[in-house]
Amino acid sequence: MPRWEPDAPARLQEAALALFAERGFDDTTVAQIAERAGLTKRTFFRYFADKREVLFWGADQIETLFVAAMDEAPASAPALAVIAVALDGLAARSEDQRELIGRRYRIMAASPELSERQHVKIAAMSAAVAGALRERGVGDTAAALAARAGVSVLFLSVERWIDPANASPLRKLVAESLASLREVVAEA
Amino acid sequence: MPRWEPDAPARLQEAALALFAERGFDDTTVAQIAERAGLTKRTFFRYFADKREVLFWGADQIETLFVAAMDEAPASAPALAVIAVALDGLAARSEDQRELIGRRYRIMAASPELSERQHVKIAAMSAAVAGALRERGVGDTAAALAARAGVSVLFLSVERWIDPANASPLRKLVAESLASLREVVAEA
Numbered sequence: 001m002p003r004w005e006p007d008a009p010a011r012l013q014e015a016a017l018a019l020f021a022e023r024g025f026d027d028t029t030v031a032q033i034a035e036r037a038g039l040t041k042r043t044f045f046r047y048f049a050d051k052r053e054v055l056f057w058g059a060d061q062i063e064t065l066f067v068a069a070m071d072e073a074p075a076s077a078p079a080l081a082v083i084a085v086a087l088d089g090l091a092a093r094s095e096d097q098r099e100l101i102g103r104r105y106r107i108m109a110a111s112p113e114l115s116e117r118q119h120v121k122i123a124a125m126s127a128a129v130a131g132a133l134r135e136r137g138v139g140d141t142a143a144a145l146a147a148r149a150g151v152s153v154l155f156l157s158v159e160r161w162i163d164p165a166n167a168s169p170l171r172k173l174v175a176e177s178l179a180s181l182r183e184v185v186a187e188a
Numbered sequence: 189m190p191r192w193e194p195d196a197p198a199r200l201q202e203a204a205l206a207l208f209a210e211r212g213f214d215d216t217t218v219a220q221i222a223e224r225a226g227l228t229k230r231t232f233f234r235y236f237a238d239k240r241e242v243l244f245w246g247a248d249q250i251e252t253l254f255v256a257a258m259d260e261a262p263a264s265a266p267a268l269a270v271i272a273v274a275l276d277g278l279a280a281r282s283e284d285q286r287e288l289i290g291r292r293y294r295i296m297a298a299s300p301e302l303s304e305r306q307h308v309k310i311a312a313m314s315a316a317v318a319g320a321l322r323e324r325g326v327g328d329t330a331a332a333l334a335a336r337a338g339v340s341v342l343f344l345s346v347e348r349w350i351d352p353a354n355a356s357p358l359r360k361l362v363a364e365s366l367a368s369l370r371e372v373v374a375e376a
Contacts, residue, residue, distance in 0.1 A: 080376030119311040120304050141344060141368045148340040149333070149373070156332050180329045185337070185373040188268030 009047045009057060011037040016054045017103050025051070025111040052114070055104060063125045066090055066154075067132045079138045083129070083150035084178055090154070091170040098170070102162035126151045153177040197235045197245060199225040204242045205291050213239070213299040240302070243292060251313045254278055254342075255320045267326045271317070271338035272366055278342070279358040286358070290350035314339045341365040 005011075015036035019028045030051055034044045048054045069086035077085070094101070108114040130147035134140065157173040160166055166173075193199075203224035207216040218239055222232045236242045257274035265273070282289070296302040318335035322328065345361040348354055354361075 078375040079372050084376065116304065116308050119307045122311075123307040139368075141348075141365055142372045144344050145337070145340055145365070145369045146372045149337055149369075152333055152336040156329060160329075177329055177333070180327075181333045181337075182373055182376075184267050184330045184334045185370055187266040188272065188370075 005039060005043060008037070008039055008043055009054075012039065012044055012047060013054050013057050016051060017100075017107065020055065020107040021103060025055070025107055025114060052117070055107065055114075059101075059104065062090075063121075063128050065093075066125060066151075067128055070129070070132050070136075075136065079133050079136075079142055079146035080149070082133065082136065083146055083153075086129075087150060087154055087157075087174045087178070088171060091157070091174045094170055098162060101158065102164075105158070105162050122151055122155060149181055153181060193227060193231060196225070196227055196231055197242075200227065200232055200235060201242050201245050204239060205288075205295065208243065208295040209291060213243070213295055213302060240305070243295065243302075247289075247292065250278075251309075251316050253281075254313060254339075255316055258317070258320050258324075263324065267321050267324075267330055267334035268337070270321065270324065271334055271341075274317075275338060275342055275345075275362045275366070276359060279345070279362045282358055286350060289346065290352075293346070293350050310339055310343060337369055341369060 012033060016028070016033045019032055019036055028051060030044050031041055033051065033054065034041045037044075044054075048057070066086055069089035070082050072089055073082040073085035108118055126144075126148045129150060130143045133143035133146060138146065153174060157170060157177045160173050160177075161168065161170045200221060204216070204221045207220055207224055216239060218232050219229055221239065221242065222229045225232075232242075236245070254274055257277035258270050260277055261270040261273040296306055314332075314336045317338060318331040321331035321334060326334065341362060345358060345365045348361050348365075349356065349358045
């Protein structure tokens with residue numbers, strides 16, 4: 001009879017992140033993750049379908065959070081102002097996850113398969129954000145451009161934030177990237 | 189002995205595009221493409237590694253063309269002005285390919301596998317354009333944001349252009365999308 005392991009998902013994720021960083025995502029097996037966590041493969045599969053799922057545990061709701069954070073902006077706000085409000089809200093609630101997100105990003109960057117998945121996720125998030133802007137009455141092209149620019153600002157800021165040499169809060173980096181976007185567009 | 193077939197690649201692509209549109213990319217085989225073109229599978233594999241390659245024949249140099257088109261901008265031009273020059277050049281040389289590109293896009297949109305490939309290609313193109321901007325002395329964040337905005341403008345414009353209900357030249361649609369980007373950023 002398996003024991004009830006209330007912290008099993010967290011232990012499995014910690015073991016998985018450590019192994020992916022040590023030997024790479026592709027060369028790590030579920031059996032190795034379970035062993036490192038002191039659990040069985042059977043326990044692993046009670047919580048996760050595969051090793052990709054354990055890596056992204058707790059991360060896949062970011063698209064939903066982004067769209068929900070747009071609600072904080074007044075109905076009359078122009079498209080990019082809505083994006084700015086959402087990004088600031090998202091950044092504020094992510095500040096304490098820098099280490100976890102940084103580990104996950106470094107693992108993704110080292111795996112072509114995971115990098116591809118990330119591009120597909122970014123495209124899906126851009127489409128969801130554009131849809132939410134259209135619901136606010138923003139035109140198709142403006143909604144698509146504002147959404148893609150906003151998602152670019154988010155991911156560029158996160159990349160700077162997780163750099164071990166960086167000590168800035170994510171909110172500050174997001175504000176800087178948005179300012180850079182305004183500059184780039186204004187000067188041309 | 190196989191006959192020399194000088195127009196074999198074009199015939200194979202035409203047959204492939206017709207079959208992909210009729211029955212979907214996933215449900216079309218190389219044997220069917222060869223048969224529709226009146227050629228053998230062996231002839232197919234003399235020109236293409238697989239059915240994906242025949243679809244993208246002639247399309248995969250767009251990243252190189254984008255970066256090359258940036259050379260037309262003066263060295264002192266700001267980042268987004270360089271992008272604008274490149275987009276206008278790219279659009280001008282694509283005007284006569286609307287039908288082929290439209291067929292290809294509709295096939296891609298109907299296949300999850302090809303849509304994923306497209307997202308990965310777009311990300312690679314953004315990285316190449318950002319690299320070319322950095323070589324011109326543009327800072328990292330500004331280069332990344334201008335590149336992603338420019339690539340977004342290109343693909344949004346192409347999506348509008350290939351809409352059968354649309355009669356505008358691609359250059360006009362690119363100019364409109366760039367104007368929309370300026371508006372979106374200026375009003376926030």
